Amino acid sequence: MKYPPLATDSNPPSRRFFDVFRYSRRALGLVWSTSRRLALIFAVLTLLAGVFPAAVAWIGQLIVDGVVAAMGQHRETGSADTTWVLLLVAGEAGVVALIAGAQRGIATCQALLRALMGQRINLMILEKALTLKLAHFEDSEFYDKLTRARREASTRPLSLVTRTFGLVQNGISLVSYAVLLVQFSPWTVLILVAGGIPEFLAEAKFSGDKFRLFRWRSPETRMQMYLETVLAREDYAKEVKLFRLGPKLLQRYRAIFEKLFAEDRRLTLRRDSWGFALGLLGTAAFYGAYAWIALSAIRGAISLGQMTMYLLLFRQGQSAVSASLSAISGMYEDNLYLSNLYEYLEQPVPPPQGELRQGPRPGDGVRFEEVSFRYPGSEEPALQLVSLHLRPGESLALVGENGSGKTTLIKLLTRLYRPDSGRILLDGLDLQQWESEALRARIGVIFQDFGRYQFLVGENIGAGDMQHFEDRQRWEQAAEKGMAKEFIDKLPQRYDTQLGKWFKGGRELSGGQWQKIALSRAFMRTRADLLVLDEPTSTMDAAAEATIFEHFRDLSRGKMTILISHRFSTVRMADQIVVIEKGRIVEQGSHEQLMERGGQYAYLFSLQAQGYR
Structure with missing residues (x-):
């Protein structure tokens, strides 16, 4: 199967291989900054674990030669001094115990570092997500990056460091083995290293293939996660059961799994088949050296103890070479996956916007001056040359079909997006020059898709102003303004009642109650002089919505208000009404003025009025 190339595939293979290790240093720095003490202990234990195996082999040689000498002494004199041999055995047991302790310590460090x-x-x-723009969260490619970063990269830095320390440990062991093996023949060292290279090359190649496959299928993985959410979340459960969506979605989930599993199976079989075939070369190298060392012992070139030591060194050395090359291959794979994390973390962050906390013309209100905007990747503009003026104490209603640009205008006003051309002024100062906290303190917004947080009632209200998130007095004041106090007082723990069904004891609210919670949230910002309601009462009946808007208007006297609603009985209350069509303002004026013109607003108002007769 062909996979899309990596970004580095235009470079030569050797350059691609070594270039990907640029993340190793960053991973080491990340582990060091997470816990210096654990990282230092990890490094020391790794060093000791690398030296001790060669010491075991050397002591083993002394034991075998000591036993042979003692046997000869016993044949000649009928007795032998075994003190030295027993001391050597005790010494080897001590070193083996130290190796076990070092390995257990390494495992402990890994477990603690993994959690941290x-x-x-x-x-x-x-x-990082908190620093990104709203546009990132409305982009499918961004979610692919986020999915890749969260799935693998949280464990890869430690894996990379563990493999790096393992490589150091095996490197130290190999140096100590080589010092002893070279006494027999330098060629044994060369055979030892060369025997593991073919298997390593196969592992590195298939690690790259696995990573390409991982990147290529991120959308399918994300679809699987989404299907899990739909099948297992309470806010989807009603429709899934009522419309019998479950079997269809489960079938789609299985189909994605079967597709991904088939790709994994092909790659796994190829990887293991080549690994086995090339691994036989290393086995052949070992037994060739085995025969050479055995023949040397038979000819008397080396002692029995030396033969035992060299065979043990070669076997352990072969394992160390294999582990080292496997670690390098794994480090290559870890670096590939870490590129996902840093690709996400290094996304450009918009520079801080503005530092001013007040405008040059206090009391001028909000002005849109020929504002145009197009969503990233869209061919059609969402807003075109929009100009309007909202003065303090005035209310503005936005009217138009779905997709006409009403919510987009609010997103620009709250600086979730930046206009492509034109400008928006508050008190005579461009929004881009306002300091973020000062600007957002001036604006209270409720969107149609407002958040229903699985928090306490009070925290749901307090979310409207993080400076007073836990201020119980503010909760009660805001709840009274938002017409939520009446039903909150009837809840078992009032403002300490858990909402939602995700956590034990949670209570679910009706749609109208949730909307009153959201309205209360907007009133948490007592300093806000611009209040925006973007169809937050769309699921209420006309009478309930009219009551809420009338209450809202009474509480917001002297403030600027913007209303978006499809109910013209509510819209007519506004001082100024703007009709938007395909991103352009087509009509503007009071209810009476627009009715007199007999244009689109008058037509839509009359059409809706007929439905209530």
Whole structure:
């Protein structure tokens, strides 16, 4: 199967291989900054674990030669001094115990670092998400990057460091083995290293293939995660059961799995088949050296103890070479996956916008001056040359079909997006020059798709102003303004009642109650002089919506308000009505003025009025 090439595939293979290791240093720095003490202990234990195996082999040679000498002494004199041999055995047992302790310590360090690193990486991913623009979250490619980063990269830095330390450990062992083996013949060292290279090349090649496959199928993996959400979340459960979507979605889930599994199976079989075939070369090298050392012992060129030591060194050395080359191959794979993490973390962050906390013309209100905007990747503009002025104390209603640009206008006003041309002013100052906190303190917004947080009632309200997130007095004041106090007082724990069904004891609210919670959230910002309601009462009946908007208007006197609603009985309350069609303002004026013109607003109002007769 052909996979899309990596970004580095225009470079020569050797350059691609070594270039990908640029993340190793960053991973080491990440582990070091997470816990210096654990990292240092890990490094020391790795060093000791690398030296001790050669010491075991050397002591083993002394034991065998000591036993042979003692046997000869016993044949000649009828007795033998075994003190030296027993001391050597005790010494080897001590070294073996130290190796076991070092390995257990390494495993402990890995377990602790794994927990710390997982938390650290997840925090880095989430902190990065807080710095990104809304456009990132409305882009499918961004979600592919986020999926890849979260799936693998949280464990890869520690894996890379573990393999790096393992490589150092095996490198130290190999040097100590080579010092002893070269006494027999330098060629044994060359045979030892060369025997593991073919299998290593296969592993490196298939690691790259596995990574390409991982990147290529991110959308399918994300679809699987989405299907799991739809099949197992309470907010989808009603329709899944009512429309009998379950079997169809489960079939689609299985189909994606079967496709991905078939690709994994092909790659696994190829990888293991080549690994086995090339691994036989290393086995042949070992037994060739085995025969050579055995023949040398038979000819008397080396002692029995030396033969035992050299065979043990060659076997352990072969394992160390294999482990070293496997570690390098694994490091290559880890670096490939770490590229996902850093690709996500290194996405450009928009520079801080503005530092001013007040405008040159206080009381001028909000002005849109020929504002145009097009969503990234879209061919059609969402807004075109929009100009309007909202003065303090005035209310503005936005009217238009779905997709006409009403919510886009609010997103620009709240600086979730930046206009492509034109400008938006608040108190005579361009929004881009306002300091973020000062600007957002001036604006309270409720969107149609407002958040229904699985938090306490009070925290759901407090989310409207993070400076007073846990201020119970503010909760109660905002709930009263948002008409939520009446039903909150009837809940078992009032403002401490858990909402939603995700957690034990949670209570679910009706749609209208949730909307009153959201309305209360907007009133948490007591300093806000611009309040925006973007169809938050769309699921209420006309009478309930009219009551809420009338209450909202009474509480917001002296403030600027923007209303978006499809109910013209509510819209007519506004001082100024703007009709938007395909991103352009086509009509503007009061209800009476627009009715007199007999244009689109009058037609739509009359059409809706007929439905209530």
